[in-house]
Each structure stands twice: as structure tokens, then as C-alpha cells.
Amino acid sequence: MSPAFQVSCSAGRSLFEAGKFHAAHDAFEDGWRVCRGDEKRVLQVLVLWAAALHHHENGRGGGARRLLARALERLGPVDETFDGLDAESLKTCVIETWGQLEAGEHPTPRWPDAIRPGPARVALEHDARCPYCAEPVQVSLPMEELDGADSVEDCPSCGRQWALKVRRDGADVLVSAHRLE
Numbered sequence: 001m002s003p004a005f006q007v008s009c010s011a012g013r014s015l016f017e018a019g020k021f022h023a024a025h026d027a028f029e030d031g032w033r034v035c036r037g038d039e040k041r042v043l044q045v046l047v048l049w050a051a052a053l054h055h056h057e058n059g060r061g062g063g064a065r066r067l068l069a070r071a072l073e074r075l076g077p078v079d080e081t082f083d084g085l086d087a088e089s090l091k092t093c094v095i096e097t098w099g100q101l102e103a104g105e106h107p108t109p110r111w112p113d114a115i116r117p118g119p120a121r122v123a124l125e126h127d128a129r130c131p132y133c134a135e136p137v138q139v140s141l142p143m144e145e146l147d148g149a150d151s152v153e154d155c156p157s158c159g160r161q162w163a164l165k166v167r168r169d170g171a172d173v174l175v176s177a178h179r180l181e
């Protein structure tokens, strides 16, 4: 799973579960813009699902059902074994919302069990290198420390210390290593 997918999924999930569907839609869309392949398709399904619930809340039931139909269409090609995510579980939850809207019931969307924000630690992909010997820097951080983490690390290659900074920029995560003065 890419960091962008995890960041977007995790941020969107909190908003979705709080019933803030419009904001959740935006968070999923941030990830959708930068992710690829199955990650992009799953995020698009989440974008459409959140948008449908937002439409429903605003009394646009027809639009909501059209968006759900598109969400299910997009989910078709997603590999079921995709990176630990269970596409079937997501489909079940979206169909459940569809059924509730069709029956004129108030939707009670639940987050698919199999879709979690990802493992507790995230291995970041980036281009940062040791400022002394140019050894590529490996970064693995707890999910909740992705934004604003500062630490001092020993270079595994030359043994000198650098200051490591991690910043979030939308769905991107920026990593840099600086010399300690």
C-alpha cells in the first residue's frame, strides 16, 4: 500500500465515520489524484460512495443512486486479493447503502471491516539521502507520526548523524535528511 493511499484512506475514514461525507469525499479525492491501479479504483469507489451519501443528505436521491451504480461498476475490475483489502467487503457495504436508499430508509453506512488505514508503521517511498555519504535513507514511521516527525538518526552506512524531517503536503509525504550543525 502506498503512503498516499494510507493517508487518504485514513483521513477519509475518520470523516466518513463521523458522517462528514462531503469532507470525506475530498479526502478520498486527494488520494485518488495521486494513486494508481487498484488503489486509484478503490479510492474512486470511496469518492463516489461518500458523494452519494452527501447527495442523499441534500435531498438528491436520484443522483445518489446513480453515483452508487458507478461506484459498483468501478469496483468490478479490482483484484479481490488487492493488498490486503477485501474488495468483496467494500462491495457489500456499498450495496447495503444502495438497498437502504432504494427502500427509502435512512442510510447507515458502515466502513468495510477489511479496509483499514494500513499497518501501524508505514515505510515511506522518497528520494532523501544521507547528507554526508549519499546512502539512501530508509524511513519507517507509525501512521500517526507521518506529519511533522523530527528525529536524529545514525546513518547505517557512514555512522554520522542526520536530522530527519517528515512533512505532509496534501496526500504526499515529504522526507528530508539534513546535516546536524
Ligand SMILES: [Zn+2]
Pocket (backbone or CB within 6 Å): 130, 131, 132, 133, 134, 135, 155, 156, 157, 158, 159, 160
Ligand atoms: Zn551516511
